[in-house]
Amino acid sequence: MKPPPFEYHAPVSVSEALEALAATGPHGKVLAGGQSLIPLLNMRLVAPSHLVDINRIGELDTLTAGADGVRVGALARHATVERSTEAAAVQPLLRQALRLVAHPVIRNRGTVVGSLVHADPSAEMPAVLALLGGSVRLACLGGEREVAAADFFTGPMESAVEPGELAVSAFFPAPPPRSGTAFREVSRRHGDYAVAGMAALVTLDEDLRIASARVACVSVGPGPVVVDVSDACARRPAASVPWDAVAAAVRDRIDPEGDIHATAGYRRHLTGVLAERALKDAARNAGTEAAHE
Amino acid sequence: MSDGTTRYAITLVVNGVVREAAVPARRLLSDCLRHDLGLTGTHVGCEHGVCGACTVLLDGEPVRSCLTFAVTVDGHEITTVEGLAKDGELSPVQRAFTECHGLQCGFCTPGFLCTATAFLRDNPVPTDEEVLVAVSGNLCRCTGYQNIVKAVHRAAEIQAEIQPGLTAETGPGESGRTA
Ligand SMILES: Cc1cc2nc3c(=O)[nH]c(=O)nc-3n(C[C@H](O)[C@H](O)[C@H](O)COP(=O)(O)OP(=O)(O)OC[C@H]3O[C@@H](n4cnc5c(N)ncnc54)[C@H](O)[C@@H]3O)c2cc1C
Ligand code: FES
Numbered sequence: 508m509k510p511p512p513f514e515y516h517a518p519v520s521v522s523e524a525l526e527a528l529a530a531t532g533p534h535g536k537v538l539a540g541g542q543s544l545i546p547l548l549n550m551r552l553v554a555p556s557h558l559v560d561i562n563r564i565g566e567l568d569t570l571t572a573g574a575d576g577v578r579v580g581a582l583a584r585h586a587t588v589e590r591s592t593e594a595a596a597v598q599p600l601l602r603q604a605l606r607l608v609a610h611p612v613i614r615n616r617g618t619v620v621g622s623l624v625h626a627d628p629s630a631e632m633p634a635v636l637a638l639l640g641g642s643v644r645l646a647c648l649g650g651e652r653e654v655a656a657a658d659f660f661t662g663p664m665e666s667a668v669e670p671g672e673l674a675v676s677a678f679f680p681a682p683p684p685r686s687g688t689a690f691r692e693v694s695r696r697h698g699d700y701a702v703a704g705m706a707a708l709v710t711l712d713e714d715l716r717i718a719s720a721r722v723a724c725v726s727v728g729p730g731p732v733v734v735d736v737s738d739a740c741a742r743r744p745a746a747s748v749p750w751d752a753v754a755a756a757v758r759d760r761i762d763p764e765g766d767i768h769a770t771a772g773y774r775r776h777l778t779g780v781l782a783e784r785a786l787k788d789a790a791r792n793a794g795t796e797a798a799h800e
Numbered sequence: 801m802s803d804g805t806t807r808y809a810i811t812l813v814v815n816g817v818v819r820e821a822a823v824p825a826r827r828l829l830s831d832c833l834r835h836d837l838g839l840t841g842t843h844v845g846c847e848h849g850v851c852g853a854c855t856v857l858l859d860g861e862p863v864r865s866c867l868t869f870a871v872t873v874d875g876h877e878i879t880t881v882e883g884l885a886k887d888g889e890l891s892p893v894q895r896a897f898t899e900c901h902g903l904q905c906g907f908c909t910p911g912f913l914c915t916a917t918a919f920l921r922d923n924p925v926p927t928d929e930e931v932l933v934a935v936s937g938n939l940c941r942c943t944g945y946q947n948i949v950k951a952v953h954r955a956a957e958i959q960a961e962i963q964p965g966l967t968a969e970t971g972p973g974e975s976g977r978t979a
């Protein structure tokens with residue numbers, strides 16, 4: 508249970524990191540919080556010949572909350588983003604989801620951007636980015652591109668990051684007015700990866716009827732599965748939405764797999780239940796937002 | 801030019817003492833503390849972040865030393881279980897674990913002590929729920945957890961006796977947190 512040997516790079520600026528990544532190409536890997544990569548190294552499931560440690564790059568340790576959304580730099584730890592009242596005021600789903608990511612001690616080291624790049628289908632933050640329609644900014648030597656969430660998660664543990672690229676930040680847009688969010692999940696023990704999980708975003712119209720409703724499902728596909736259930740909500744107030752039909756609409760869109768933690772059928776069942784709960788929570792939060800207008 | 805066998809000269813401030821070591825990049829902080837620095841109080845259970853036995857404080861914040869490379873934290877401050885007692889006196893958390901029988905074999909204890917120490921510094925008057933969440937990332941095969949949870953509450957009491965005036969209202973901001 509020890510990591511294999513690798514060549515170590517310790518850049519202190521983004522440009523140094525990009526040079527190291529360009530020079531090592533497909534043999535280089537970025538080390539951020541290490542909370543996913545080091546277990547894989549310890550178990551010898553991966554053996555990159557070069558590691559580019561970004562922990563000394565102060566310019567990546569950023570978190571900015573503006574009216575349009577929250578931009579999270581590559582060195583912002585889960586715990587920092589979770590604790591930020593500014594970030595929570597602009598996009599409450601960040602804190603709602605981060606509380607469910609691993610244990611507090613893991614969150615002290617793990618980074619939000621690292622979690623996105625790692626793209627675990629059971630992870631919370633990819634679902635949050637996908638639900639909100641956020642994006643990830645990737646830099647390489649001599650260039651930069653902003654990749655939309657819909658194009659970023661390309662498969663289980665696979666993201667759009669190419670060899671030589673560094674994810675420098677992620678952007679989580681603010682919700683429209685009269686909106687509410689929620690995150691619900693079921694896991695075997697507190698802090699474990701979710702057996703099934705659900706992020707929800709509900710926006711009300713001026714008469715407090717559900718104008719739009721979306722969920723992103725966790726642990727039931729190759730990546731986060733976003734489902735728009737606005738039609739199923741039938742533009743009614745939350746109290747008279749046909750929730751059975753909404754849950755069924757979400758269940759119909761997923762194709763979960765069974766494993767030692769849960770059968771495919773149980774995951775499908777949980778997904779329906781969690782969709783209803785998360786959407787009701789989100790609708791309630793949207794109502795509170797609307798009341799403050 | 802470096803390769804996989806290159807040794808890096810690192811300096812860590814461990815329990816207030818400046819310590820130097822020459823380590824390969826792949827040396828885990830847990831192994832650096834135990835093997836290079838001879839501080840075997842930090843225990844190693846799973847080496848993939850699940851059991852919490854290896855938890856130490858990095859610049860005051862609890863982290864898994866088995867999921868941290870020593871070379872990454874060059875120049876930083878580390879507190880291990882050996883650094884919790886001051887002048888031969890057990891810390892409030894250590895006293896509470898003794899009083900409440902919060903340990904049996906003791907394998908998990910260093911991780912619980914470090915985790916609880918940072919937790920009570922930030923949250924000196926925790927609720928039951930907050931204590932459960934705080935220790936949820938640490939596994940214990942012996943105690944059944946009840947006495948560990950009691951010990952964390954007792955530690956909060958002892959801390960309040962030593963530093964009267966700590967209340968839920970004053971919170972971490974005014975509780976003398978320095979890190
Ligand atoms: C016990 C335990 C429980 C956990 N439970 C959960 C959970 O319930 N939910 C959850 O979501 N996560 C969980 N995690 C994982 C944790 O959230 C990680 O922090 C996160 O997945 C990865 O972030 P990191 O910064 O640690 O990345 P690292 O481990 O450093 O890197 C992960 C991968 O991303 C790449 N990478 C990282 N940053 C960048 C970047 N800026 N640019 C390009 N590539 C990059 C790395 O090369 C590597 O391939 C758990 C971890 C542990 C140890
Ligand atoms: S040894 Fe580090 S968490 Fe188990």
Ligand code: FES
Pocket residue numbers: 902903904905906907908909939940941942943
């Ligand atoms: S006291 Fe034995 S593992 Fe906790």
